[in-house]
Amino acid sequence: MQSIAVDAGNTGTKYGIFEGNNLVKQGYFQGLENIPAEITNHTFEHAIVASVAADAADYSARLSVTGKTVVLSAQTALPVLNNYKTPQTLGADRIAAAVGAHYFFPEQNCLVFDAGTAITHEFVTSNGSYEGGGIAPGLRMKLKALHTFTQRLPLIDQIPDNFTLTGQTTQESILSGVLVGTIAELNGLIQLYSKKAPDLTVILCGGDAGFFESKLKGRIFVIPELVLIGLHRILIHNV
Structure with a gap:
């Protein structure tokens, strides 16, 4: 099953989809309203979300995950x-x-x-x-x-x-x-x-x-x- 990493930066958001240790797909979008369907319509095993701009929880709430979602913080x-x-x-x-x-x-x-x-x-x-x-x-x-x-x-x-x-x-x-x-x-x-x-x-x-x-x-x-x-x-x- 696939996992996803989301990196919300100052000017846009990058994401990478992984199978095992392999990065199999990556992309970029701007704004929560523009999250690609390949993310919102897919269920992932695990996810990690990091943000230097918007609240990372806004992104993690839009992910379907069967396992663990890590919101990167100082306590991670x-x-x-x-x-x-x-x-x-x-x-x-x-x-x-x-x-x-x-x-x-x-x-x-x-x-x-x-x-x-x-x-x-x-x-x-x-x-x-x-x-x-x-x-x-x-x-x-x-x-x-x-x-x-x-x-x-x-x-x-x-x-x-x-x-x-x-x-x-x-x-x-x-x-x-x-x-x-x-x-x-x-x-x-x-x-x-x-x-x-x-x-x-x-x-x-x-x-x-x-x-x-x-x-x-x-x-x-x-x-x-x-x-x-x-x-x-x-x-x-x-x-």
Whole structure:
């Protein structure tokens, strides 16, 4: 029988349907009123729901589950040691990404970048200890902030494939500041964490992972489904 993991984020909701340990289907929707029929018309064995925006209970109430439904919270048992000082404030997607990283690379120090609305990074040690990380504005958030909080800077809402280091127009200068600056930011973090853990494994997920994949230094693993797989590992740990 199938299980489901639901990740309600800031801009929309991702879901993954699992058979055993295998992710067999995934999708995306916006708003409770747009939950796909393949979810509402299906009965699952187990479910896990995580939310950084809406009340997770609103989603779990719409699922038909014969077994256990886990609503991820600070009290949920985890397959990693959580050393975050305020677990009640820790985003569900952040801890799920950390769990997913430790699942794929169980004996390695991992640095995870989730590049979406925000860009978060998480550090997990080789012995399965989640040590925390950081939160910064994502690419589109930075572009929107420059437009919103100034009088004359234009809004750039598309991330181009080509941009220059030295901008010679206002638009080029914004793209250099945001895109080149953020790439340097992530490469700097990789360098700093590599000093802390020389055998570091770097993992990328999130909607902008493809943008950063070829622009970061060293060997990078891109796992788009990392958060969903991490949620599923938490589910398995609790059933």
